[in-house]
Structures are given as structure tokens and as C-alpha cells.
Amino acid sequence: MNALLTPRVDVRRAGERPVSRLSWLDSKHSFSFGTHQPDPTNTHHGLLLVNNEDLVQAGTGFETHPHQDMEIVTWVLQGSLVHQDSSGHSGMIYPGLAQRMSAGTGILHSEKNDSYRSTGEPPTEPVHFIQMWVIPDEAGTTPGYEQLEIDNELLSGGLVTVASGMDRHKNASAIRIQNRNAALYAARLRPGQRVTLPDAPYLHLFVARGSVHLEGTGTLAQGDTARFTATGGHQISATQPAEILLWEMHATATM
Numbered sequence: 001m002n003a004l005l006t007p008r009v010d011v012r013r014a015g016e017r018p019v020s021r022l023s024w025l026d027s028k029h030s031f032s033f034g035t036h037q038p039d040p041t042n043t044h045h046g047l048l049l050v051n052n053e054d055l056v057q058a059g060t061g062f063e064t065h066p067h068q069d070m071e072i073v074t075w076v077l078q079g080s081l082v083h084q085d086s087s088g089h090s091g092m093i094y095p096g097l098a099q100r101m102s103a104g105t106g107i108l109h110s111e112k113n114d115s116y117r118s119t120g121e122p123p124t125e126p127v128h129f130i131q132m133w134v135i136p137d138e139a140g141t142t143p144g145y146e147q148l149e150i151d152n153e154l155l156s157g158g159l160v161t162v163a164s165g166m167d168r169h170k171n172a173s174a175i176r177i178q179n180r181n182a183a184l185y186a187a188r189l190r191p192g193q194r195v196t197l198p199d200a201p202y203l204h205l206f207v208a209r210g211s212v213h214l215e216g217t218g219t220l221a222q223g224d225t226a227r228f229t230a231t232g233g234h235q236i237s238a239t240q241p242a243e244i245l246l247w248e249m250h251a252t253a254t255m
Contacts, residue, residue: 005201005230009216014223017053024060028053030206030225045227046202046249047182050133053208053223056081058123061112067103069139071177072131073163073184074099074111075245077208079127085109089145093129096151098162098174102136104143130208130245135253136178137165146175150186157193159185159246166250181251189238199232202249210242 012030020027030051032042043049049070056062061081074081080094085101086108093099101109113127153160153174164173164183173183187195189212197203205214205226212220215235220226228234236244 007231008227008229009214009231009234010227010229011214011217011220012225012227014221017223024057026055028223044253045204046247046252047134047179048132048204048247048249049135049253050131051204051206051225052131053128054131055126055128056111056113057126058113061114062110064108064110066106066108067101068106069136069141070103071134071136071179071182072101072103073134073175073177074101074129074131075162075186075208076127076129077243079113079123079125079129081127081129082112082114083109083145085143085145087143087145091145091147093147096154097147097149099147100145100163100175100177102141102144102178104136104141107143130206132184132245132247134177134179134182134247134249137180138178141178148174150174154186154188157187157189157195159187159195162186162245181249183248185246185248187244187246189236189242189244191238191240194235194237195244197228197232197234197236197246198248200228200248200250201230202247202252203228203232204247204249205236206245208243208245210238210240212242212244213237213239 017028084090161173162184165179
């Protein structure tokens with residue numbers, strides 16, 4: 001652990017997040033994002049720059065737009081999201097599927113709630129997903145895409161490695177990201193189930209669904225986050241059926 005960092009757990013409640021609302025989109029931002037810059041000090045935690053909770057209405061979505069030098073991980077909670085990009089990759093993302101896009105030197109992509117293109121049946125419900133961005137180790141790499149279903153692994157109730165660039169996860173993570181200091185875990189917990197958080201200079205815990213009890217802090221409800229600095233080893237127990245996303249990071253972004 002970095003001796004220069006002050007141990008801290010910073011809880012941010014769901015209702016404190018800036019919100020973008022359009023006719024087709026409800027987006028809640030854990031960090032200052034895009035045109036929402038209400039707090040210039042809230043730009044990242046560790047290597048995580050974006051943690052957006054999005055609800056996209058049926059038949060709509062994000063039209064083709066560019067990204068560069070960013071590792072983008074998408075985690076769907078409900079419904080399905082169709083991805084298409086300028087490198088020729090396409091896929092349908094649904095609950096239990098890990099997906100990563102490396103923007104690298106530059107990529108165009110779209111994300112839409114229009115699964116009828118693949119299934120023939122028009123969607124009727126919104127798609128609910130979390131999108132997370134971390135910076136890569138190096139700029140200017142070749143754009144890439146990867147996805148893998150890990151629904152069975154999540155049945156264990158423990159922390160499952162969703163995406164990682166760490167050496168120790170070379171054979172353990174579902175998908176790889178281009179940052180050797182970052183890893184994303186997910187867990188689906190039944191009431192009373194517990195997980196122990198790793199020790200790291202930076203951790204970011206997001207309660208995607210349900211509620212949990214965080215040791216030494218109290219209850220975290222859906223949409224709440226806890227940002228850990230220079231501390232770890234805390235226990236989390238589910239107080240109702242819950243799904244959590246946890247980033248472990250051993251470096252921080254320079255903003």
C-alpha cells in the first residue's frame with residue numbers, strides 16, 4: 001500500500017449523481033462527465049474516469065460516435081444492447097456477458113436498444129446498463145473488441161474477475177483490458193452472502209442492484225458507491241439480493 005496515501009472510504013449516494021435526461025435516455029454519472037461538470041474535483045477515482053448508469057428506451061440508443069485511447073467496459077443489468085463499430089465488430093450485450101472495447105487510435109461505434117435486427121422481435125423494454133471507462137497503459141494502440149459470457153461463474157456468489165490487465169489475472173479474467181494496474185470484478189449475492197474486498201491503493205465499489213452492508217460504514221443501496229483509498233479487506237454482506245461491481249486499481253489517472 002502507498003504510504004503517502006491517507007486511508008479513506010468515501011461514500012457517494014445514488015441521489016447525488018448528476019443526471020442527463022432526454023426523451024430516450026436516463027443517464028446518471030458517478031463522475032463529472034461530458035457537459036456535466038458540477039464538481040471539477042470529481043473527475044475520477046484511481047484509473048476509473050466514467051461510471052455511468054444508463055437506461056435507454058426501446059428502439060433508441062447512442063448513434064455512431066467516436067472514442068480514442070480509452071478502455072470501455074459495458075455491463076448490462078436488464079435487456080440487451082447492440083454494439084457495432086468501425087473496426088467491423090458487432091455483438092449483442094446482455095446480463096452476464098462481459099464486454100470490452102479498446103478505442104486505441106480511434107474508433108466509431110453505436111450502442112442501441114434495437115435487438116430486433118438480430119432476433120426479429122422488436123424490444124419493448126428499456127435496456128439498463130453500466131458503462132465504465134479506464135485509461136489504457138499506452139496511447140495509440142490498435143482498437144479492439146472482446147466479449148464473453150460469464151453467467152455461470154456468477155452463480156458462485158463470490159467476486160468474479162470480469163476484466164483485467166493485471167499479470168495475476170492472465171488466466172482468470174473473462175476479458176483483458178490494456179491496463180496492467182486495473183481489474184473489474186462482479187458479484188451476485190443472495191441475502192446473507194459475503195465477499196471480502198481486496199487491498200489496493202484504490203477501490204471503487206458500485207451497488208448495481210439491491211443493497212449491501214459495508215463493514216464499518218453501513219448500508220449501501222442501489223446506485224450508491226464507495227471509493228476506497230489506501231485501504232481494503234472490508235467485508236460486504238447482502239441485505240437483499242444484490243449485484244455489485246468492484247474496480248481494483250494500483251495507480252491513478254493524471255488529470
